[in-house]
Amino acid sequence: QKEVEQNSGPLSVPEGAIASLNCTYSDRGSQSFFWYRQYSGKSPELIMFIYSNGDKEDGRFTAQLNKASQYVSLLIRDSQPSDSATYLCAAAIQGAQKLVFGQGTRLTINP
Amino acid sequence: ETGVTQTPRHLVMGMTNKKSLKCEQHLGHNAMYWYKQSAKKPLELMFVYNFKEQTENNSVPSRFSPECPNSSHLFLHLHTLQPEDSALYLCASSFRDIRTYGYTFGSGTRLTVV
Numbered sequence: 001q002k003e004v005e006q007n008s009g010p011l012s013v014p015e016g017a018i019a020s021l022n023c024t025y026s027d028r029g030s031q032s033f034f035w036y037r038q039y040s041g042k043s044p045e046l047i048m049f050i051y052s053n054g055d056k057e058d059g060r061f062t063a064q065l066n067k068a069s070q071y072v073s074l075l076i077r078d079s080q081p082s083d084s085a086t087y088l089c090a091a092a093i094q095g096a097q098k099l100v101f102g103q104g105t106r107l108t109i110n111p
Numbered sequence: 112e113t114g115v116t117q118t119p120r121h122l123v124m125g126m127t128n129k130k131s132l133k134c135e136q137h138l139g140h141n142a143m144y145w146y147k148q149s150a151k152k153p154l155e156l157m158f159v160y161n162f163k164e165q166t167e168n169n170s171v172p173s174r175f176s177p178e179c180p181n182s183s184h185l186f187l188h189l190h191t192l193q194p195e196d197s198a199l200y201l202c203a204s205s206f207r208d209i210r211t212y213g214y215t216f217g218s219g220t221r222l223t224v225v
Contacts, residue, residue, distance in 0.1 A: 034213040043201055043216040044154075045113070051210065088154070092210045097142060097161055099214055103153040 003027055004091050006102035015111050019076040023089030023102055026070070030091040033065060033072045034099065038086045048074060079109045114138040117202050117217035124192065125225055132187040132220050134202030143185040144214065145177060146201040154201070160185060161207060192224045 004025050013019040023033070032051035036044035050056045050063040050072065062075040072091075076083055086106045090099040115136045124130050134143065145157040159167035160179040174196075176188040185202055199221050203214040 032210040032213075036216075041199075041221075043113075043199075043219045045216070046213055049211075049213055090213065092213070097166055097207070097209065098144065098156060098159055099209060101154045 003093070003100045004089055004102040006087075006089050006105045008103050009106040010108055011105055012108045012110060013079050015079060015081060015109055017079055019079045019083065019107055019109070021074040021076075021087050021089075021105050021107065023072045023074075024070055025072070025091050025100075027091070027093050027100075028067075028070065029094035030070075030100075031094055032092045033063070034090040034092070035061075035063060035072075035074045036088040036090065037083075038088060038104070040085075044088055076107075081109045081111055083107065084109045113215050113217065115202060115204050115215050115217035117200075117220050119220060120218065121221045121223075123223045123225060124189070126192060126194070128192075129188070129190040131189065132200055132202075132222075134185040134187075134204075134217055136183055136202075136204040136215070136217075138204060138215060139206075140204035140215070141182055141207045142205045142209070143179060143182070144203040144205075145185065145187055146203065147198050148201060148219075149198040157187075189222075192222075194224050197222055197224045 035048040038044040048063040050065045060077045064073045086104040088104045089102040147155045158177045163179045178186040202217040
């Protein structure tokens with residue numbers, strides 16, 4: 001079983017709608033979680049991180065963490081075509097000097 | 112600029128060539144990483160360095176040779192590569208405790224082996 005799993009997509013969302021990206025993890029020792037956005041041909045850039053149960057909001061982005069169910073999600077409100085990218089979920093696992101990445105979800109926002 | 116600089120941005124090399132990729136971070140981080148990202152594949156961790164000591168080698172072929180002279184610089188020496196090694200090579204850096212800030216990635220080197 002992969003340590004961090006994401007639906008690879010593609011996920012297609014109309015402009016202005018809410019895009020919902022999900023991620024599950026297997027290691028209960030995972031302590032914090034990161035969402036990276038990667039445009040085609042570019043490097044990943046950090047957009048959100050979360051370590052407490054519940055929601056964390058930053059502008060149009062909301063990260064949600066449920067440790068009991070071992071899932072993390074990212075909501076993008078008022079989706080824009082510029083949000084079209086691959087979104088990578090990553091977990092920081094206790095005792096490991098590295099992030100464990102999911103395979104990424106490709107998101108397309110349709111005008 | 113993210114504070115992590117990779118050079119060159121693009122590299123084309125023959126299978127018999129020797130070349131090096133360079134990564135430099137100006138963030139005061141203690142750990143540095145090399146990742147490989149092939150087309151439509153997930154990120155593959157190659158090497159991890161903590162305070163310039165290698166702490167992880169993810170079964171990488173010996174034609175890839177990393178070097179970390181200090182906490183700010185990381186190199187990846189390449190020799191006798193294969194066409195399947197063509198990929199985006201990403202350098203990242205972090206504080207030793209990655210739980211709060213995660214990684215900062217460089218812009219990557221797009222490598223093509225011909």
